[in-house]
Amino acid sequence: MSGGVRSTAARAGAAARLLAVLGCVLTAEAQLTGVLDDCLCDIESIDDFNTFKIFPKIQKLQERDYFRYYKVNLKRPCPFWADDGHCSIKDCHVEPCPESKIPVGIKAGSSNKYSKVANNSKELEDCEQANKLGAVNSTLSNQSKEAFIDWARYDDSQDHFCELDDERSPDAQYVDLLLNPERYTGYKGPSAWRVWNSIYEENCFKPRSVYRPLNPLAPSRGESFYTWLEGLCLEKRVFYKLISGLHASINLHLCANYLLEETWVKPGWGPNVKEFTRRFDPVETKGEGPRRLKNLYFLYLIELRALSKVAPYFERSVVDLYTGNGHEDAESKALLLDIFRDTKSFHMHFDEKSMFAGDKKGAKSLKEEFRLHFKNISRIMDCVGCDKCRLWGKLQTQGLGTALKILFSEKEIQSLPENSPSKGFQLTRQEIVALVNAFGRLSTSIRELQNFKVLLQRTR
Numbered sequence: 001m002s003g004g005v006r007s008t009a010a011r012a013g014a015a016a017r018l019l020a021v022l023g024c025v026l027t028a029e030a031q032l033t034g035v036l037d038d039c040l041c042d043i044e045s046i047d048d049f050n051t052f053k054i055f056p057k058i059q060k061l062q063e064r065d066y067f068r069y070y071k072v073n074l075k076r077p078c079p080f081w082a083d084d085g086h087c088s089i090k091d092c093h094v095e096p097c098p099e100s101k102i103p104v105g106i107k108a109g110s111s112n113k114y115s116k117v118a119n120n121s122k123e124l125e126d127c128e129q130a131n132k133l134g135a136v137n138s139t140l141s142n143q144s145k146e147a148f149i150d151w152a153r154y155d156d157s158q159d160h161f162c163e164l165d166d167e168r169s170p171d172a173q174y175v176d177l178l179l180n181p182e183r184y185t186g187y188k189g190p191s192a193w194r195v196w197n198s199i200y201e202e203n204c205f206k207p208r209s210v211y212r213p214l215n216p217l218a219p220s221r222g223e224s225f226y227t228w229l230e231g232l233c234l235e236k237r238v239f240y241k242l243i244s245g246l247h248a249s250i251n252l253h254l255c256a257n258y259l260l261e262e263t264w265v266k267p268g269w270g271p272n273v274k275e276f277t278r279r280f281d282p283v284e285t286k287g288e289g290p291r292r293l294k295n296l297y298f299l300y301l302i303e304l305r306a307l308s309k310v311a312p313y314f315e316r317s318v319v320d321l322y323t324g325n326g327h328e329d330a331e332s333k334a335l336l337l338d339i340f341r342d343t344k345s346f347h348m349h350f351d352e353k354s355m356f357a358g359d360k361k362g363a364k365s366l367k368e369e370f371r372l373h374f375k376n377i378s379r380i381m382d383c384v385g386c387d388k389c390r391l392w393g394k395l396q397t398q399g400l401g402t403a404l405k406i407l408f409s410e411k412e413i414q415s416l417p418e419n420s421p422s423k424g425f426q427l428t429r430q431e432i433v434a435l436v437n438a439f440g441r442l443s444t445s446i447r448e449l450q451n452f453k454v455l456l457q458r459t460r
Contacts, residue, residue: 058439067177184259198383202376239374241298248296258271310413392441402427402435
């Protein structure tokens with residue numbers, strides 16, 4: 001058999017295997033059961049719900065001005081190891097948004113909504129802090145405005161699951177997410193490997209004696225990774241699955257938006273079936289591909305649950321998604337509330353109440369450990385050498401961190417007053433934008449799985 005024929009046959013075999021896996025994942029049959037571990041939900045229900053209800057709406061919402069502009073500091077130094085140097089590949093570059101393009105209601109330091117308190121430096125600082133929240137109705141009474149300023153002073157860092165960028169830093173810049181899409185830039189090798197290795201090896205509660213699957217240093221004998229994982233408490237299993245699901249989702253985005261052809265006129269981006277096969281084929285990944293995809297669905301459920309839980313926060317009249325364009329602001333909020341109604345209608349949510357449910361002292365200690373581990377991962381994102389990868393890594397990590405913050409703040413959200421802020425729970429505009437866009441990325445990942453299934457059928 002010639003080399004060309006063997007190569008074609010190998011590709012066809014890989015396509016058939018992946019198609020079988022996707023058939024299992026997407027239709028809940030055969031090798032992979034439809035029910036996800038650690039929650040009672042089948043994958044087929046998620047696919048239908050995402051395709052027909054969530055995906056079209058979340059795409060529209062991400063195009064709104066309030067959600068497309070994200071302020072981020074891409075110049076923060078890596079806190080864990082010497083900087084590798086930034087990627088010189090042109091597609092790694094992030095184009096910041098000119099100040100003139102940012103809607104007036106979003107700009108930091110805009111004091112038009114708080115003119116009464118902008119008379120001295122202390123009040124101006126308070127005003128700028130309040131503006132960071134970005135969700136304040138410009139018609140609030142003076143009393144409510146002062147309450148928001150008090151709210152902005154409130155330090156809720158104990159509730160944060162992420163290391164937040166200081167939006168007042170001169171290095172923080174607005175980025176138009178629509179003009180800087182997440183896609184494969186060519187960033188790979190030791191630098192990229194070190195980021196993910198640090199995340200898994202040092203932050204997922206794993207002892208060094210247990211080796212992750214596909215680790216070339218793993219001994220032939222010893223405790224298997226999945227024996228160890230199943231022996232963990234629910235909270236630590238969930239933590240690993242969230243990180244694995246995020247990793248799988250990012251890999252899917254890169255496969256779906258891959259540089260296929262570079263010309264002098266315009267580069268061609270599109271789905272790369274070969275790359276998708278390399279990352280998810282059950283044979284090439286020694287069974288890891290299907291597990292990664294299941295963890296992606298698990299992560300989707302976690303963030304879906306957070307959206308349904310945070311709905312009361314946004315349903316209040318005091319929250320206005322302010323950009324300065326009253327008509328667009330009203331439409332954006334209406335679309336967001338419509339998505340919340342859809343999330344509430346989904347009947348197979350993950351039950352977060354099963355987490356941290358032991359004795360109070362032990363549960364509190366475990367929750368803090370959980371929070372600090374995730375916060376550390378958000379800091380590792382400042383070690384990514386590719387600016388575009390760093391941008392989307394920081395955003396999606398912050399989005400997941402915000403989702404976790406919401407899930408563990410149910411009592412505070414339920415007790416929010418209708419017409420004034422609460423010191424018990426708050427979201428900055430940065431967190432809101434990250435939450436919506438991170439979930440939008442997961443929704444896109446699940447939609448892309450459907451597209452790859454069609455492409456694999458064509459290559460059989």
